[in-house]
Amino acid sequence: MSILVNKNSRVIVQGITGSEGSFHAAQMIEYGTQIVGGVTPGKGGQTALDEKVPVFNSVVNARQKTCANVSIIFVPPAFAAEAIIEASDAGIEVIVCITEGIPVHDMVVVKKIVDSNGTRLVGPNCPGIITVDECKLGIMPGFITRPGSVGVISKSGTLTYEAIDQLVKVGLGQTTAIGIGGDPIIGTDMRTVLELFEKDEETGAVVLIGEIGGQMEIDAARWAKVNMTKPIVAFIAGQTAPPGRRMGHAGAIVSGGDDTAAAKMKILSECGISVCESVAEIGEKTKSLLEKGIDG
Amino acid sequence: MKIHEYQGKAILKKFGIPIQDGLVIENLRDAEKAIENVQKQFKSEAVVVKAQIHAGGRGKGGGVKFSPTKEIALENVKNILGMNLITHQTGPAGQKVGKVFVTEAIDIEKEFYAALTLDRSRGDHIFMVSTEGGMDIETVAANTPEKISKVWINPLVGMKNYQARNLAYGLHLSGDAFKTTVDVFLKMYKCYQETDASLIEINPLVLTTSQTVLALDAKFNFDDNAKYRQAEIVGMRDLDEEDHTEVEAGKFHLNYIKLDGDVGCMVNGAGLAMATMDIIKLAGGEPANFLDVGGTANVDTVKNGFKIILSDKHVRAVLINIFGGIVRCDRVANGVIQAVKELDLMIPVIVRLEGTNATEAKKLLSDSGLTIIPADSMMDAAHKVVNAAHANQESTCQF
Numbered sequence A: 001m002s003i004l005v006n007k008n009s010r011v012i013v014q015g016i017t018g019s020e021g022s023f024h025a026a027q028m029i030e031y032g033t034q035i036v037g038g039v040t041p042g043k044g045g046q047t048a049l050d051e052k053v054p055v056f057n058s059v060v061n062a063r064q065k066t067c068a069n070v071s072i073i074f075v076p077p078a079f080a081a082e083a084i085i086e087a088s089d090a091g092i093e094v095i096v097c098i099t100e101g102i103p104v105h106d107m108v109v110v111k112k113i114v115d116s117n118g119t120r121l122v123g124p125n126c127p128g129i130i131t132v133d134e135c136k137l138g139i140m141p142g143f144i145t146r147p148g149s150v151g152v153i154s155k156s157g158t159l160t161y162e163a164i165d166q167l168v169k170v171g172l173g174q175t176t177a178i179g180i181g182g183d184p185i186i187g188t189d190m191r192t193v194l195e196l197f198e199k200d201e202e203t204g205a206v207v208l209i210g211e212i213g214g215q216m217e218i219d220a221a222r223w224a225k226v227n228m229t230k231p232i233v234a235f236i237a238g239q240t241a242p243p244g245r246r247m248g249h250a251g252a253i254v255s256g257g258d259d260t261a262a263a264k265m266k267i268l269s270e271c272g273i274s275v276c277e278s279v280a281e282i283g284e285k286t287k288s289l290l291e292k293g294i295d296g
Numbered sequence B: 001m002k003i004h005e006y007q008g009k010a011i012l013k014k015f016g017i018p019i020q021d022g023l024v025i026e027n028l029r030d031a032e033k034a035i036e037n038v039q040k041q042f043k044s045e046a047v048v049v050k051a052q053i054h055a056g057g058r059g060k061g062g063g064v065k066f067s068p069t070k071e072i073a074l075e076n077v078k079n080i081l082g083m084n085l086i087t088h089q090t091g092p093a094g095q096k097v098g099k100v101f102v103t104e105a106i107d108i109e110k111e112f113y114a115a116l117t118l119d120r121s122r123g124d125h126i127f128m129v130s131t132e133g134g135m136d137i138e139t140v141a142a143n144t145p146e147k148i149s150k151v152w153i154n155p156l157v158g159m160k161n162y163q164a165r166n167l168a169y170g171l172h173l174s175g176d177a178f179k180t181t182v183d184v185f186l187k188m189y190k191c192y193q194e195t196d197a198s199l200i201e202i203n204p205l206v207l208t209t210s211q212t213v214l215a216l217d218a219k220f221n222f223d224d225n226a227k228y229r230q231a232e233i234v235g236m237r238d239l240d241e242e243d244h245t246e247v248e249a250g251k252f253h254l255n256y257i258k259l260d261g262d263v264g265c266m267v268n269g270a271g272l273a274m275a276t277m278d279i280i281k282l283a284g285g286e287p288a289n290f291l292d293v294g295g296t297a298n299v300d301t302v303k304n305g306f307k308i309i310l311s312d313k314h315v316r317a318v319l320i321n322i323f324g325g326i327v328r329c330d331r332v333a334n335g336v337i338q339a340v341k342e343l344d345l346m347i348p349v350i351v352r353l354e355g356t357n358a359t360e361a362k363k364l365l366s367d368s369g370l371t372i373i374p375a376d377s378m379m380d381a382a383h384k385v386v387n388a389a390h391a392n393q394e395s396t397c398q399f
Helices: A019-031 A059-066 A077-089 A104-117 A158-169 A190-199 A216-227 A261-270 A279-295 B005-014 B028-041 B070-080 B137-143 B161-170 B175-194 B224-229 B244-251 B270-282 B299-310 B329-343 B358-367 B378-398
Strands: A011-014 A035-039 A053-056 A070-073 A094-097 A120-122 A128-131 A135-138 A147-154 A174-179 A205-211 A232-237 B022-025 B047-051 B064-067 B100-104 B108-119 B124-130 B148-153 B197-208 B213-215 B219-222 B255-258 B263-267 B289-292 B317-324 B349-355 B372-375
Touching (some): A011 A019, A011 A059, A019 A135, A070 A077, A070 A135, A077 A104, A104 A120, A104 B224, A190 A205, A205 A279, A232 A279, A279 B270, B022 B028, B028 B047, B028 B100, B047 B070, B108 B137, B108 B175, B124 B161, B124 B175, B244 B255, B270 B289, B289 B299, B299 B329, B317 B378, B329 B349, B329 B358, B349 B358, B358 B372
Parallel strands (some): A011 A035, A035 A053, A070 A094, A147 A174, A147 A205, B263 B317, B317 B349, B349 B372
Antiparallel strands (some): B108 B124, B108 B197, B255 B289
C-alpha cells in the first residue's frame, strides 16, 4: 500500500521528446517506474529513449494504445495548462505537472476543470511523487529514499529531500513522499494528502513541511485535529522572511495575519501536531514520536 | 511586477474606465508647460501634484499636493520631484521620486474602494468594494466588515452582470452613477483577465459632485509567470523602483532578496533556502539574504551567486547549502572550488553538500587548500558559519 501511485501505475510522459522530459523519463525508468508511452503533438509514431518508449500525438491516443492511467507533464509553461486539461479530458486519473511558471489565470481555470472531471492533479511547479521502491513520478533523487512507514508532504523540492535524508539517517523509511508545489493555485492541497495518508494502512506517521503564505497548513491542521489518528511532525520554513516579499515560490509571501511562520507554528501546535523549531529536528522528532507511540 | 499610478490609469483608460487624468513629468523644465496644459484641458486652475512611486501611503508622506494655482503647483512639483519620500510602505530608507503626475483636481462627493484579486483557498477571483474609500481596507475589514461587499467570480463563467449590480447596490448607488459603476466593475474584470493582473485596486473610486464616477488612483500587481505574453506591461517596468542587486541577480536567473544580517547564504531550492536562513538565525546569526540558485548548481551559478552575495558589504561569511539530487555533489564541490579560486575570495566559506557523492565532495573541499570549511548537517553548517562571521567581524574591528 501507498498513496496515489504504485508499481501498477501505467505512466505516460507529456513532453517526452524535450530535454527535461527525456532526461527524467530515463531516470524514472531506471527507478522502476512503468513508463508506457510519451506524448508530443506532431511526433506520433516515433519512439523516444533509444526506441524503448512509443510517442503519440495526443493523450487520448496514448491512453487507448497503452492503457495509461497516470501522466507526468514536462511541457513549457505556455502550453502546460492545456496539457493538463488534455490529460484530464482523456480520462487520466493522476497527473503530476512538474512545469514551473504557469500563469495563475490559466491555473484557476485548470483547477476548476480537473476538479469537475475528478482528476487528481499534483503540482504544478513541484518535484512530484515517489512511492518507495515502486514508482517515481517526478524529478527527485530516488536513491535517497528507503522503504518504511512515514508519509512525507511538502511544498518544496530540496527541503523534501532534506527531510527524507534525515528520516533515513535515524532509521526511518517512507511509504510515499509527495511535493505538492509552491504556487498560489495547486491541484492537491495538504489536507487532501493527509486524508490519503490517514486511509493508507502502511503509513504510520506523517511529516508535513510547509512554508509562509496562504492558509493551507492551517486548514490541514484543523482537519487533522478532528480526523487524524496518526502522529504528524511539521516544519514551517520562512521564520526569518520579511513581510511582503515573495520568497522564491509564488505563494510564499507573508501578507499579514495567519500566514507568518510563527502564526502557523502556533496553530499547528494547538491542533496537536509536533512542530519542529528548526529544520534539523525533523528526523529525530519523528523518531521519538514513533517510539513514544510504540511504548504507549 | 508593479507599476506606477499613471501607468495603471492608462491601462484602465484603455479598457474604457473613466479616470482622473493628467500629464507625467520627469524634468522640472517641463513642469510649467505640463501644468498649463492640464489647466487648459480640464478647464480649471486647480491641479493635483502626485509623486509617482510604487509604494502606497504617498498622501500621508507628503507626496500628493492639491495646488489651487499654477504658481503653487510649480512650487509643489519642485519640492516633490527628486525628494526622498518616506511612507509606511517604503521603509525608513524611503524612495526617491523620479516622476510626478500632474492631474486635474476633482470635486468629490463620495469615496469608494474597489479591488479584484485571487482568493487562493476557493480558487475563485474575489471582487471587493467598500463605502469607506480612501481608507486602509484591512482596517475597514477589522472594524466595520459590514461596510465591505464581496462577490466571488468563477473563472470558467466570468463576471456576470448581477454580480456587478450587487456590488454597486452595496455602495448604495442609484441612477446614472449606479449604471456607470456597474459598467466600471465589469470592465475592471475584463482588464484583470486580459492583463494577467494579480491585483487591481482602485482606492478611491470617487463619485464627483457632478455625479460622475472615476478612478482617482490605480494600483496594479501582475503575475510574473505571465510576462511572456504581456510585452506591453513588461515595458512599463521601472528598474529605479527595485533593489539594484535584486535586478542584477535576476539577470543571472538567480532569485535573491537582500536582508539586514551579515551571514550570506546560497542554497538550491526556495524552501531549503528559507529553512537555511531560519537555522542561521537559530544558531545566533542574522541572515544577509535569501538566495535560491535553482536546481542546477554549476561553476557559473556559484560564481554569480558569490558576486551577488558579496556586493552586500555587510557579509562576513557565506554558507553554501546544496542538496545534490540529480546533480552530483562532487561536481558542485568542483564548481565551488573553481569559483572561490577565480574570484580570489577572502571571506570564510562554509559548504554543506548532501546527496550523491557527498563524501567525495567533502574530501575535494578539504584537499583544496582554500578557506573552505566543510560541514556535515544543517545545524553543524549553521554553527560554523555564524562562528566564522563573528570571528571575521572581530578581526575587522581590531584593525
